[in-house]
Amino acid sequence: MSFVEKRKRMRILFIGDVMGNSGQNMIEEYLPRLKRKFHPQATIVNAENATRGRGINEKVYKKILSLGADVITMGNHVWDNPEINEFIGRAKKMVRPANLPAGKVPGVGYTIMQINQQKLAVINMQGRVFMTPSDDPFAVATILIKEIKKETNFIFVDFHAETTSEKQAFAWFFDGQLSAVVGTHTHVQTNDARVLPQGTAFLADVGMTGPYDGIIGMRRENVIERFLNQMPTKFEVDEDGRQTLSGCLIDLTADGTAKKIQTIQINTDHPFED
DSSP states (O other): OOHHHHHHOEEEEEEOOBBHHHHHHHHHHHHHHHHHHHOOSEEEEEOTBTTTTSSOOHHHHHHHHHTTOSEEEOOTTTTSSTTHHHHGGGOTTEEOOTTSOTTTSSSOSEEEEEETTEEEEEEEEEOOTTSOOOOOHHHHHHHHHHHHTTTOSEEEEEEEOSOHHHHHHHHHHTBTTBSEEEEESSOSOOSOOEEOTTSOEEESOOOOBEESSSBTTBOHHHHHHHHHHOOOOOOOBOOSSOEEEEEEEEEEOTTSOEEEEEEEEESSSSOOOO
């Protein structure tokens, strides 16, 4: 393979659902090491829960970028921290769900970044099953893909959704049109990473970065109490226990289709090896 052909290929590192201070600590410790080990051309981090488990503020946004993220994606908790309204308009490396009501919310639903001789589009999309109301992700993505294809065939989608069926349907519907569809939101990494027949890499959920011993990042006792008595309970991020980092690595060919996708887990049961 020639040097030019190699430069046309692309490797993406995606880190899932940074949760509170615990998640920030794992990003700070391991993201630079992951980049040194795997040499990704693009690093994407979902950080919709990065500030106290609900939303993100500008300080944390800048911190995650300074640690090596190129783009930060969000999700249904995008507006949970009111401070985001003060800076999302100038947060050029943040994308919120693209299928929120068009023209009525601040921020952007996708961005295009330059990587050597190529461009990579990063789209954030939100599902509708068991989620807060949003526009049809299939219809919105169809429009966006047509527009983005004028510039690049390298298109990554963070599909923030509850059900695996909706994520699978989205990936299969756009197989061959998108480079990768990776799910977020459920905070539990799934064991279904694969490349679909027409070249779209798929993973139903990349998992969470933050508390390893909590329940989807929250203190166990609070969540268990809610299930036992069905009474309103304040959920708090489990910042005191062990920590984990979840992610995936995607290799794309020169035409924007995927060659390989592999999951990443770092915790006491899966220690990181430089």
